[in-house]
Amino acid sequence: MCGIVGLFAKSKAIEAGLGAHLSNMLIEMTERGPDSAGVAVYRRPASPGGVKLTVLAPAASYAWDELKKALIEQVSQQVEMEIHGNHAVLILHADAAGIYDWFAAHFPELHINSSGVSIEIYKDKGLPENVLNRFEVKQFTGTHALGHSRMATESNVTIQHSHPFSTGQDLCLVHNGSLSNHNRLREKLQKQGIIFRTDNDSEVAAGYLMHRMWQGDSLDEALESALENLDGFFTFAIGTRDGFAVLRDPVACKPAIMAETAEWVAMASEYRAIAVLPGADSAECWEPAPAKIYSWSH
Amino acid sequence: MLGTGAGEDLQLESLMTPHCIDLEATSVRDLNQALHELNGTQEKSDWQITNPKGRHAVAVGIDAPLNVNIDGHTGYYCGGMNKHATITINGNAGPGVAENMMSGLVRIRGNASQYAGATAHGGLLVIEGNASSRCGISMKGVDIVVRGSVGHMGAFMAQAGRLVICGDAADGLGDSLYEARIYVRGKVAGLGADCIEKPMGAEHRRELSGLLAKAGMTGLDVAQFRRYGSARKLYNFNIDNVDAY
Structure with missing residues (x-):
């Protein structure tokens, strides 16, 4: 189990408080992932x-x-x-x-x-609140950000095993789930020149997307082929220079909820991470459908 | 036995005034403990719960005819194992709402997330919005009425009870179904293994009409619904059916 959160600002007020809002969201996801935490913040290009x-x-x-x-x-x-x-x-x-x-x-x-x-990725071992304080994330302004709280199920707890994982220039991935074909896929990708630092399954997903985009795929095309080639459970949030995308596997066991107001668009593993945002009570909420790519950009 | 004088007034007042619980001030554990203290009684008091904010396991394990109103969106397992109580969620419900319900009524004014009513044995679950994937998975006698549409794998391995879908059903409806009955008004994207359409007889129209009335759904014509059930080919493993698994 892990927790993922994403926040996309539609107003200057949310941009000014982006780090604080994202931190509040990620702290709500502590029980889903107390081992390590990380954020990708897009700011100060x-x-x-x-x-x-x-x-x-x-x-x-x-x-x-x-x-x-x-x-x-x-x-x-x-x-x-x-x-x-x-x-x-x-x-x-x-x-x-x-x-x-x-x-x-x-x-x-x-x-x-x-x-x-504009991307900056910070991650470390420990409870989300401690990790966020370590980097003073609450002070950050920015246009959009992703966060991850990790409960390790298949590999070690280290900083390198923590999310988000870089997938290219201004691109990153956070993952809730587990992949079952990551060992064979890692071997294939290594032959194509992708370097992996850990035995983590999510790093393979990140490497896979990076490889597809090196081959000329757009992000959407890379995600479409991920549905074909990644076997296992996943809810992904992918940060891009201008926004973020969300994708769930076709079985969609791993939870995800999205919400939107005039001020922001948010995604999270659970509604309680969205409830801390201003105006959440009146936000439009929906569950992303399986195998469908959702994306927002500025 | 009621007391006299001032004591009587006080007791009467407490019967009339709902218990108001703000989950920003009271923990879910304390709320549930207060509800469980009434388990096994005939207590019919009103409970007004505010600020659920996606918290897990709100109002689970009730065994008394209480009337519980929850204002806001709930997290995992709200109303789980309910017996006798009427629970209304004025918002959306997270995964596993009313899972393993035994009796009573759980009503969701908004949408329900994954596996609503999972393994529930009895009672009525009403979802006024849409339900997500695996609604009614392994249901064992509960009745579920959804005003909107349901996601994929609705009534997966459902054993008994009725699932009424007033909107559309996504792919894999009724996969590996046992004896639950499914009624759908809208489009069915695809049936799961061993689920087939069956004729609507007068007794089925009567049953459906009763369920809609019980759920408070008006303005729907039972003639617009189709019925689905088990072909009963997968009850026991047969090598000839291997492709259906």
Whole structure:
């Protein structure tokens, strides 16, 4: 069992309180996933030509200054860096494609949680409330965000096993469910050049979507083929640069509810995560149908 | 025995005034404990519950003819195991509403999520909006009346009772059905294994008419409904039926 939440702002007031609203939603999902938590927040887009990375270090005491120095010398003359414990958000002016290789060669202990223009991914072990406080998510403004609370059922509890998983530039995935064909699919994708860091099934779903989009699929096309090729139970929420999408498997055992007002669109595993939003009492609520892609964008 | 004087007034007043429980101030556990203390009695008091906000297991395990009104949307298993009580949800219900109900009435003014009325043995479940997937899964004698439509796998493995759908039914209706009867007014996207359409006789029109009246559904013509039931081919495993599983 896991909890997933998503919030898409339709007004400036919700954008201003996005982090606080998303935090309230995710804390409601604590009982569904007390092992670890994570959020993807879309905010403060990098200026044209800039690439934004969220980088995860093995410990909060990491020597971030050395990374910054090396980046300035070898990658980008301009480097903006904001440190949040064991995470750092970087804005570089460089070719996004080469950055992963550079990190792998020079700072292999660092993991790139996300890359894009506006996405930032924060995740850690522990109760959602503690993880959210660690990164001061309640202070964040932004246009839209996803969150995940994890109750591990098939693999270890580590930061790397936590959601959201990056699936490409400004793209990420959170998953509630379990996949049964992930081992074979992981082997196939590895042969295609997709790198996996864990034995987690959801990371395979993320890798699968990434692979499809590298092949030229649109997000909707990639999700359509996920229905064919992912065997198991899932409710997915997928963050994109401009919004988010929701997809449930054809059997649709894993719960999901969506709600909309003039101010926001929200999705969650349960209504109680939506009940904390302003105006929830009068929101239009519905359950997403199985095997149907729902998406919102700004 | 009633007391006298001021005591009598007080007792009379408490009989007339509903118990008001705000779930922002009282825990679900305390609410359910207060309801369970009346189990086995003939108490008919009114209970007004506010701010459910998707909380789980609101008003489960009642065994008394109470009248419970819930204002707002409920989470998992609201009204589960109900016996004798009348429970009204003025909102939407989360997964497993009225699961394993034994008797009484659960009415949902909005929509119901997955597996509404699962394994319920008796009573009446009324859903004034739509029901999601697996409505009436393994029902064992409950009557379910849905004013709107139901999602996929309605009445899956349903053993006894009646499921009335005034709107449409999604795919896989009545899969592996035993002896429950299904009435559908709208379109059926597809029948599950061993579920077939059966003729509507006068006794079925009478039965349906009674169910609609009991559920308070008016303005519906029983002639617009079709009846579905079990072909009784899957009761025992037969290798010739393997394709149907």
